[in-house]
Amino acid sequence: MNRRAAAAVLLGCGLLLLAGSQPWVLTVREPAPGSLRTRGEVSGSALTPWVTALTLVAAAATLVALGSRRRWPLLLSTASLLGVCLGVVVTALDPTAAPAVGATVSSRTTGWLWVGLLAALLATGGALLATVTPRPTPTSERTSPVGAAPSAAAQRHEAERRASERAWRELGEGRDPTAPD
Incomplete structure (x- = not known):
């Protein structure tokens, strides 16, 4: 409100x-x-x-x-x-x-x-x-203002998201993402 x-x-x-x-x-x-x-x-x-x-x-x-x-x-x-x-x-x-x-x-x-x-x-x-x-949505209240540095938790979450995307992309290309490079 x-x-x-x-x-x-x-x-x-x-x-x-x-x-x-x-x-x-x-x-x-x-x-x-x-x-x-x-x-x-x-x-x-x-x-x-x-x-x-x-x-x-x-x-x-x-x-x-x-x-x-x-x-x-x-x-x-x-x-x-x-x-x-x-x-x-x-x-x-x-x-x-x-x-x-x-x-x-x-x-x-x-x-x-x-x-x-x-x-x-x-x-x-x-x-x-x-x-x-x-009424504002719950996500719009938690977003940081433009130009603000992301918090440590946000950085961890972003790194995990990128790693997950990379793993799915490698699976799509037919490679094993768990195999050592």
Whole structure:
């Protein structure tokens, strides 16, 4: 997994967990007609409790993807974060869906909802980037940079390969490669 994409996912998940614990919606409620109105605030985790759970799943899957070569953790992380984005967007579009006691007279969103939305988009973008980026093959990670001196093990391996090729070539020409010259 691309480390930058993983950093974006983990940073977005951390910000989303922080934003989810803050008030997303400020409400004014009237418990009964004609009674005093009360102000209230509803946190992101109270509005959409499954967003926090999916964020934790996405963060854990990202950490698993960093340590493995499998594709399923990336897909799980991406799917979880798409669900998180959906939940935050639905909450942003309809803040009056906040749980309330009595009739809600008015409600408005706070900046934490938008921080949560940006964090969800950052994390989802990182997960999508990691999912569509081709993964390096195991051999490309072990090759040395151009111009670097080969290691002793690489030199031994190359000498053995050449000796084996020479033996097969001599056999193909009808000579015994084990006979003394």
